[in-house]
Amino acid sequence: PGEGEPGENGGPNGDIYIHVRIIPHKIFKRENENIWMELPLDYLIALLGGEVEVPTLEGKEKIYIKPGTQTGEIITLKGKGIPYLRNKNQRGDQKIVVKITVPQSLSQKEKELLLEIAKIRGINVENNKGFFEQIKEAFKK
Template sequence: SKEENAIEKFKEVQEAYEVLSDDQKRAQYDQFGHAGANQGFGGFGGGGDFGGGFGFEDIFSSFFGGGGGRRRDPNAPRQGADLQYQVTLDFEEAIFGKELNVEIPVEDPCDTCKGSGAKPGTSKETCKHCSGSGQVSVEQNTPFGRIVNRQACGHCSGTGQIIKEKCTTCHGSGKVRKRKKINVKIPAGIDNGQQIRVSGKGEAGVNGGPAGDLYVVVHVRNHEFFEREGDHIICEMPLTFAQMALGAEVEVPTVHGKVKLKIPAGTQTGTEFRLKGKGAPNV
């Protein structure tokens, strides 16, 4: 009946209000959507759509623009994106460290326009549609009434500025793709899967912001004789029955060179001997 529908709709609106007014539930919605917001209290019927195609998410987007109400200055400096580079080392190179010169593709500020995207001698103009704010107001009908929502301006792509004459080198992007040589110092003792952060060697920043970082991910090749367990290096040493029964002095290979080791009489198969300081450095 109409009365039952009205009651159900009122419950949905009431629960939506609870989420809006509760910081913890609001944070859950920002991170997980309506599934997170509904955790621990009555749900919205599998997503809680209101009649007429207006859903739970629409309420939040109307109030908060889909981003928790945060308004970011489109012309504010922003850090560039981080980059990742994969490198493969020999076993000994990982133990003792190595200095590498790597060449990576990056986007750097255009030298012709100095990163502005505009043709030299010209400048960007303030977008008339959003008055330079990068956002425009859009009215939307909700169960709470007519609400004004803010969204990115489609004329300037949310930048607040229009380029009338684009730079012919970067075609208005303000960036050019190039390959850059970077010196990377691999520390001694690095292990397989570890990564090194090279600060400021990622993509160029936006609007004068700092560049991102470069992360070098290290892969280590297997060795013919040695295995690594943390900072320890394991080597299996074959011995004759006589050497184990009577004892002997043998030469043991290590990554630091051969070392003499005394095998006591009566040594059993699987016995471990520790050679201090012959493993990997601790990073």
């Protein structure tokens, strides 16, 4: 109050109104002092485990993905969030939600290898057809 433009004819200064608009970040979502992000993760890394690089507020960091990681699992990076307002020595955490990605197309060699794995595991996928292929075949009879 009173920090705005001077009033007319020597009147008191007006007030300043500040409007703040927060634009959502492309990667991070803030929740208090914690930040959240989704990590698209190749299905092979999720299955076998491995090291991946993830963005943080201070640059990239390598993390280890344990074998058998599932979609929806949360990986926590302690102290990689937002500094606390009243204690700059403490920070929130970065929470990473895993989203496993599956390729939409495979090479012939990849398909052969995956079919071999399915066979070893006792899963019959060779005759699995898509929904529309099944309907098309049903109408042929």
